[in-house]
Amino acid sequence: MSAYAHQMERQYSAGSLSSGSEMGSRYIVESGFYMTSFAATIFITGLVTAGVLLITLLVSLAVMLQSCQSKHAGVIELQSMNDYYSYCKICAMHAELNNLQGYNLPKVCRAPAIRYVKGGQYAADLDSTMSLIEDHFSLVKPSDDVFGVVLIEIDDLFSSYPHSSGWLHRFNNYGVSECMKEARNSKLKLVLRLYMNLKSAGWPIILLSREPGTQRNVTTCHLISAGFRGWSSLMMREDYEDSIRGNEYIIRKRNVIEGKGFHIKSIISHLMDAVMVQDPGMRNFKLPSPLCDEFEHQMEIPVAPY
Template identity: 50%
Template sequence: MSAYGHEMEREYSIRSLESRGGSELGSRYAVESGFYMTSFAATIFIGGLVTVGILLVTLLIALAVMLQSCQSSRAGVVEIAKASDDYSYCKMYALHAELNSLEVEADYFPSVCRVLAIQYLKAGLYTRDLNFTMWMIESYFSTLSPTPDGLDVVLLDIDYVVAPSPQCTKLLMDGIDPCGNVDDIKEANHLKQMLTLKLFLSLQASGWPVILISRKPEGQRNATTELLISAGYGDWASLIMRVDDEMQMDSRGYISRQRTILQEGGFRITCLISCQMDALMGPNLGKRVFKLPNPLYYDFQRLTERKKLA
């Protein structure tokens, strides 16, 4: 073989080796540039992804709960607002009925107000109001003493204490007894009678002359006296009832007239106690006036607050 042939063969061999060498280097480079991860690292990576997923799901659940809570709160606000509207409506209706001494028939009295009045009894709010009023009266008299001349008197309205009246009880009983509400009303009246009698006896024991006043006609004196005695009353200073020429007067004018007669006769009205507005208006009211709570005229705001706490 010629020298030129040897030279060509050597160049061919070198090119072949270089070609194979380049291929091996490229292959090695491809392997080294890939993403290598051990099984431990892979476990940590997957665990991290799972943790992030759980946190995202928890966040979504928390947001959903918060949204539902906000919706419930808004619904509660609407309900309270509706209750406040009913309260204001019934309070104004009842207040004007009482101020004007209206003998409102049950059919014309708003049904929502009858329901709220029963709730006022069932929730125990009437009992609390009555006990608090009695406490105020007792606290007032704890600082006073009657004068020896016997002219300092207490004027007590008995019509809405000894016997139930249309305004205090009948109005509630008519048409709202499908759930046994009459028992609640009777219990409220019994409590009022019991606490008023306790107050009457306490005043007597302290030496206060108690004058009883009634809107009933003089012709019913014997029956009224028997009713008072059977209820536990006795030894009252006087029992005032309507005579014939007073029968045409409204109750507010009649009671106001009797107060004037007492004061003109030298008596000093230390306190006037009634559960009706007609007895607590006009001249010559005396030194202090106390209104006993009436089952018909309620304070629904306290009931609303009680529902908020429930």
């Protein structure tokens, strides 16, 4: 082969290599995966659903946390109010034990006293006491003592103070008047229920009032209007008993009853001096008393809303 031929072959080989290099550079290997449109739709839907669930969970946790905080704050407030009322109830009880007429409770007691009635706790305590009395009389029958009678004090069932409209308006500004009205209505309803049950069981019932005998007709009208019927006797204060107060008045009336041959099996009253009269075979019950009526003569400043 001639020198010219060898030169042409070398040029052809070089050109072929150069052309091969240029062709090889056009192929690039890329990383990734292939996904159909249906699979992509499902994947995106799943992401959206997970996001919505996460947001819902966060909102629920926030609401639950706020609710727990509100309940916790309410428990603290209730405990504080109960502490105030317990303190005030102790003050009132010791004033009653020592027969302190016209004792003024601390002004801080006014709001807890109103809340005790308006919040329904007084009605609940009254109902529990009535259940206790009814349980006792379910075991004790009139036939056990044919001369046995039940003595029920009635003075706090009806308002005995003919106040003027201006007085009532001023009282309403403190919420005390409504408190007293609601308390009397609750007690009247449950005492009437107890009275009817005792009458149905055959117990003779003596109603006791500390009001003067001059109010007998008014008191009788109140009793009949409220639904009381068929009591054995209505005992009221005689003229010569004007100066007699507290436990001495109850003892005097008990002696009158027993002097007629009857035995008092139970005294039911909201006053401590009445139920402190002790006698063998006697079972006495004290009805819960709201403190709002203790502010009858204490109207200097209004209290915060309850």
